Amino acid sequence: MADSTSPQPSPKAEEGSAQNPSSPWTPPPISEMKPSEVESPSSDADIQSAPTSGGYYWFIIIYLVLLSAFGSFVNDMYIPTLPVMCKAFHCSISTCQLGLTFGMIGLGLGQMLFGPFSDRWGRKPILYIAMVVFAIGAFCSVWSKSIWEFIWWRLVQGFGASGGYFLARTIPADLYRGQALAKVMALVGAINGFAPASAPVLGGFVSHSIGWRGIFWILFGFSILLLILAPALKESLPKQRRVQGPFWLAFENYGYLIKNKRFMIHSTLKGAALGLVFAYVSAAPFIIQDHYHYTQLEFGLFMGFNAIFIAVGATTALTFKPLKKAAVFAGWGIMFLTIGQGICLFLLDNVWVYEAWNICIIFCVGMIFTMSNTLAMNEGRLYAGDASALLGFIGYVFGGIASPLVGLGNVLHSTAITQVVYAALILVFALLSEVLPPELVPTFQSAGRAGLPKYPKPLASTKADAPTSIASTSNNTTPATSVS
DSSP: OOOTTSOOOOHHHHHHHHHOTTSOOOOOOGGGSOGGGOOOOOOHHHHHHSOOSSHHHHHHHHHHHHHHHHHHHHHHTTGGGHHHHHHHHTOOHHHHHHHHHHHHHHHHHHHHHHHHHHHHHOHHHHHHHHHHHHHHHHHHHTTOOSHHHHHHHHHHHHHHHHHHHHHHHHHHHHHOOHHHHHHHHHHHHHHHTHHHHHHHHHHHHHHHHHOTHHHHHHHHHHHHHHHHHGGGSOOSSOGGGSOOSOGGGGGTHHHHHHHOHHHHHHHHHHHHHHHHHHHHHHHHHIIIIIISOOOHHHHHHHHHHHHHHHHHHHHHGGGSSSTHHHHHHHHHHHHHHHHHHHHHHHHOOOHHHHHHHHHHHHHHHHHHHHHHHHHHHHHTGGGHHHHHHHHHHHHHHHHHHHHHHTTSSSHHHHHHHHHHHHHHHHHHHHHHHHHSOOOOSOOHHHHHHTTOOOOSSOSSOOTTOOOOOSSBOTTSOSBOOOOO
16 A cells, blocks of 8 residues: 555546556545545455454344344333323323434434544444433433423433444444445344334333333333443444544534435435334324223234334345345335325224234335445445434434324324325335445445545555455456445
8 A cells, every 4th residue: 555655646647547447546645635534444454353253243243233222222112101101291192202203303413423423432432421321311201290301301311322323333334344244234133123022012011010110210221231231342443443633523524425425315215214113103102002992011012013024124125136126125115005004094994904004014114224224334334433323313303203293183194194205205215226326335436436535545455555446356357246
């Protein structure tokens, strides 16, 4: 690799290198780069040292599952109690659902702050800070005297939970890439499908036994468990790969990511899918408990059974080659399914018909999650912390908007309309993803074309020190592997 004393390439030579992947590539001197551009992405040595089997590999998987499940438990576990809390705090359905909305605002804003911080300080310090913040929010919410005090502490909880939630996506992007990254993401997603499956069941049982405050005592204990296990997790972002220079430059990478068309299409697709999930989750307790008169525990069983199909869908997505075809299949499926369910919610008042539609929709959403998470993080892996944070923020913006909308007027009708709107957004961005040409793991040339700064060394080192091309390797003989 050329060092800082190497001759500078002329603008024409650099442009030619981007157009001709087989030509030698010389990076610009580090002294002339912005501080935020000096950070190097994962090298081959970094990737090869990442565990792919053995005890520590499975510890990473389990811990990532717990971190991701933590975000699910924060919302899903107390959903069965929403009708009870409306009565306890003497508030409307829409006001009570603001607890979900503010939790998602905290999840979104927290990730936007923790992303740059983690790229600068490392992943583990952020993990410790986030869990402590959540523990404080969960503890204080137990003593809430009004719905607005509770909503405030939900914001704090969301802020704390965001750290663990986005690290569950960032750490795999630090350690893996391409098909290996897709495998880890799908494995974590499939196992974690049981988190939203078990959370409503556990929440309904706890609320029925000891009241809604018991749920937040359990969440408090969950955060303490993650803190106890955290020392065994190794730092995934070494110091030489962290952002240097003035602190404010850490937030500059959001601008580069927003300019990356591929990243934004896949992130918005994930956001629309998450919005659809929160429309369903926010409305379900009032439809199943209040409208169809099922108990909290029975509602939890409905939700738990449905959530299993997220895991099934997440695993099924891996059978599609290329992966983006899973989104197109699921996008059309969700569009037709939400229209069918909407007609039934307006005309056919039957809980089992409602439940059958939900199972099919959730299965398709699981497929969207695997595809969108993998391709968005693959595009943003040069800024893994920032990319994960922005991906999460976009999702919770969509989710935060959906929650109060389904509580307006007749909950059956508002749910039907909201879900069809989100389904249309999912289909649009799935089709936009389909027309994108296949792309490899982001390289310095592809980063430059996307408006991202070029890093001083390539992802894969060759004799010519040239980055891997979009269409082939530097000798033009080995076919490239697409993860699209």
